Amino acid sequence: MSDIEDPLHAVEGTGTPPIIAPGHTFGSVTDKISAIVLTRRTPLGWYAGFGAAFLLALLLFVSLSYLVMKGIGIWGNNIPIGWAFDITNFVWWIGIGHAGTLISAILLLLKQTWRTSINRFAEAMTLFAVACAGIFPLFHTGRPWLAYWLLPYPNTMSIWPQFRSPLIWDVFAVSTYATVSLLFWFVGLIPDLATLRDRSQSRVGRVMYGMLAMGWRGSAHHWHRYETAYLLLAGLATPLVVSVHTVVSLDFAVSILPGWHTTIFPPYFVAGAIYSGFAMVLTLAIPIRAVYKLEDFITMRHLQNMAKVMLVTGLIVAYGYMTEAFIAWYSADKYEGFVPLNRLTGPYAYAYWLLIFCNVAVPQLLWLKQVRTNVVVLFVISLVVNVGMWLERFVIIVTSLHRDFLTSSWGMYQPTFWDWSTLLGTIGLFLSLLFLFLRFLPMISIFEMRTILPEAKVTE
């Protein structure tokens, strides 16, 4: 019972594959997941991956240092395109984070037990994505050392933030989201940290995990309050995640700019966020389960379910594109009507068609079961959708800004080296944090995996 069992291959039965391969026990689940952190040799690929990611993260530090020295003039954005890569990247990263909260909170409330083996690293993904997202508006202020002016606090200048502005709503929404995501993730980790504390062979491990576990001992009274707190947090995180991307979309929709000033934005942004987030979960889950041999826990059932969520949210996003164009025409406003025409045929038409190809055309392959069960194809589709969702934000931001009401204020935007290096740098930071997480914390929730085993059922 205490030995680590050979990974059994998920049985492809007559119906859907199981959410956990048969033959596992409390002991084997615990050992298999904790061994990745505690005893198994760190794969060479980890060093290679972390090294590469960290090099990119260093590029971020260089880019941001240079930005602070020179000012945001090193980026390509300038009037009339005052928002470009920075806000595109901000919205993209925030959106990616949304799938983590959706998987951990909404699927928990809907009693979708298959979420159990993917929620932990999806939540970690949320945290790291929000950290990357926060960098952009912070540095776009130009004077990041004065960013605390965004917070309401009594100051000698006797001024207060402007609460009628969506940009201030954004500060509150994103910082609340980051805090609640961190709490949710940490609360979920406490019992597993106790497991690592009890199983660690090294003194350093026992002390570190012991301090983080805060003396958790699995008492029935504790579990009862723990479950209550976890459920309440899920209930709070669910409206929160919807509100965050709604507020992000209001940054645009509250303005009067053609192409931004539409009421479809909040639901369309939320669907897009979940879409890109699930794409990112697949992008991460597919290599992780292969490298760490976790096919027992992250089965084809998980991948197929995520593919289905992507298909549905992708269709909602496609509907959003159509509504945007239809309402622009139906409004009979010539400035609104010009926006879709300019997107389809203007100087940035290549970005728009690429976006349609990535977000609308390619994901239709997910209707086919052969595609949903093919790991390699799924991985490629998830990458395509990630690119597509980035392009979507780019198109919304840049094409709307570069042609507004007056032809005299039309312009073009070209990204500079520093625009690209900052984007790549945040990808590096994201992956570096993810590699550290995989190495030092259990990437699958051990205690929740125990609860889905058949032997966890209490029989009278």
Add this chain to the structure above:
Amino acid sequence: MKSSVIYGLMAEFDDPSSLVAAAERAHREGYRCMDAYSPFPIEELHEALGSRHTRLPLIVLIGGLCGCIGGYSLQYWSSVIAYPLNIGGKPLHSWPAFIPVTFECTILVAALSAVLGMLALNRLPQPYHAVFNVPRFALASRNRFFLCIESIDPKFDLERTREFLGTLGPKEVSTVAD
């Protein structure tokens, strides 16, 4: 009396059903100061021990209300009283614009009260606890289930309680040093 140096007696079980059955029997026997330890939450266990509901939801409700009222008041006070500014002819008290921040403050304070409330009610962080003196207790976070009857229980008697625990079919009964 030896009970000053021992924390209690601990029985070890193999599966959740035996633990729940044991907790029920101990409760029926009249033991009140006891706790059960498991590697994952077991819904039935809490009731088997005869515990009441937790006050946590009330704490979270109060926290959420504080966040809601605090967030709205902050905006009202700063926009109407401390720093009134005419923005596009909107009234100073433009309440629809204050809803998003009020909402975020509600969630933030409610979530903080859920986590901090849970930790406080559970008396965590707790660097030392007697149950960890039993070496086999390390398995409580893996695959073993424990029932501990504490020596402060009025019915506790080292010999008789040990005998009683023996009748519950445990793998092992150990004395927990304090």
